[in-house]
Amino acid sequence: MTPLSSSKDLPKLAAVDRRLALAFGALILFMMLAVLLAGGLYVRGSIEREQSRLSALTSQVLANAVSRISFSGKHHSRLLLEEIKAAQPSILYLRLVDGSGVIQAHSDPAQNGLQIDAKELPLIRPVLQGVSAQTDRHAQLDGVPIREVSIAYRGGYDNAVISVLQIGISELEHQRDLARGTWFIALLVIGLLLLGILVTWRISVHFGKPVRQLVRTLGHEQALLRTLISTLPDLVWVKDANGVYLACNRRFEDFFGAGEQNILGKTDFDFVARELAVSFR
Numbered sequence: 001m002t003p004l005s006s007s008k009d010l011p012k013l014a015a016v017d018r019r020l021a022l023a024f025g026a027l028i029l030f031m032m033l034a035v036l037l038a039g040g041l042y043v044r045g046s047i048e049r050e051q052s053r054l055s056a057l058t059s060q061v062l063a064n065a066v067s068r069i070s071f072s073g074k075h076h077s078r079l080l081l082e083e084i085k086a087a088q089p090s091i092l093y094l095r096l097v098d099g100s101g102v103i104q105a106h107s108d109p110a111q112n113g114l115q116i117d118a119k120e121l122p123l124i125r126p127v128l129q130g131v132s133a134q135t136d137r138h139a140q141l142d143g144v145p146i147r148e149v150s151i152a153y154r155g156g157y158d159n160a161v162i163s164v165l166q167i168g169i170s171e172l173e174h175q176r177d178l179a180r181g182t183w184f185i186a187l188l189v190i191g192l193l194l195l196g197i198l199v200t201w202r203i204s205v206h207f208g209k210p211v212r213q214l215v216r217t218l219g220h221e222q223a224l225l226r227t228l229i230s231t232l233p234d235l236v237w238v239k240d241a242n243g244v245y246l247a248c249n250r251r252f253e254d255f256f257g258a259g260e261q262n263i264l265g266k267t268d269f270d271f272v273a274r275e276l277a278v279s280f281r
Helices: 006-068 074-087 118-128 172-207 209-231 250-256 274-280
Strands: 091-098 103-106 134-141 144-155 160-170 237-239 245-248
Touching (some): 074 091, 074 103, 118 134, 118 160
Antiparallel strands (some): 091 103, 134 144
């Protein structure tokens, strides 16, 4: 007869507490990650749209400012771009590019009069042709992430599109802010997760205390019953409704000449003749 031993079953109950705490922690983690992912995507999209709007507004203001001095010639346009670049550290470059890809004015004087890369011409063509008032793209400049905004530059008496003003705005600080925010959220999630696991474990231990006490009591009572049955000089055994042995004492083991582990789970048909087994049934 196998008793419910406190020495064996109490650690199992403690393991249940740990598994419950970990399961609850996993549920918290899944829910928090789902909320943070959805919220993060929404916030990132909102920030991206706001960045695009501000970049477009900045570019439009600069384009209007440059257009006002277009009648003064290239020299003044070039000087203005250099001044804007010097006054705004987040603007990495400004340049006016005509329809053939020649840089008419650049915030870096060394770039004036040069031809842009042929791969960049398709990017400014929609603006030159009036298909799009503005185009944006993300790129890298000496390892720095930038947002390049291309906007129509108008000039002349008819205010026609004569070239494209391109502005390269650094996004390094923006990405650093996002990275810092991501690390903060990650640490917050880890802290809340650990707190949730700890609280769940403590609650489980508290409400599981009566169960553990009951296990100790049952284990003690079954150990006494086991000792009593084992020391009885008579044959003692327990069967289920199908005649399968569930328990027996030492006297019964000696009678069958087999240990309890070889008796439990079997029937009389495994030990005696069929006629005798039938009569026992």
